[in-house]
Amino acid sequence: MSIADDTMCMHYTLERLGGIKTETDLREFMEEIRHNIGVNDEWREANPDGDMPDGSFVDDPDDFDMNSALERVKRNYIERALTKTKTLSEAAELLGFSNYQTLQNWIDRLEKAQYEAEDKRMGVS
Numbered sequence: 844m845s846i847a848d849d850t851m852c853m854h855y856t857l858e859r860l861g862g863i864k865t866e867t868d869l870r871e872f873m874e875e876i877r878h879n880i881g882v883n884d885e886w887r888e889a890n891p892d893g894d895m896p897d898g899s900f901v902d903d904p905d906d907f908d909m910n911s912a913l914e915r916v917k918r919n920y921i922e923r924a925l926t927k928t929k930t931l932s933e934a935a936e937l938l939g940f941s942n943y944q945t946l947q948n949w950i951d952r953l954e955k956a957q958y959e960a961e962d963k964r965m966g967v968s
Contacts, residue, residue, distance in 0.1 A: 859872055918953050918957075920938060921946070921949065921950060921953070924938050931946060931947065934946060
């Protein structure tokens with residue numbers, strides 16, 4: 844969770860605490876917290892790498908490399924489609940590609956870009 848998410852959560856909690864007038868209000872709020880903790884725990888178990896369900900990524904709030912972010916989003920969608928389906932053709936259809944070759948081309952380009960980025964980070968030309 845990012846700092847912005849933490850801050851938003853704290854503001855929401857303070858607002859909700861200010862609205863508690865009865866024991867019933869308090870019990871409802873406590874139940875809401877328990878539910879949200881459960882949902883959060885389930886999400887963390889299902890997404891140990893920290894990828895957001897919508898495919899967004901915020902590894903570094905000071906990183907504004909849009910191409911790199913878009914590649915991560917593309918990779919995430921492709922990985923999810925491949926996990927959900929049994930064949931490359933089914934994954935291509937799920938992603939809205941006209942055929943499996945198009946998906947294969949995307950995969951090849953993303954792998955090449957990833958290797959090039961790793962080489963660049965390591966100073967290999």
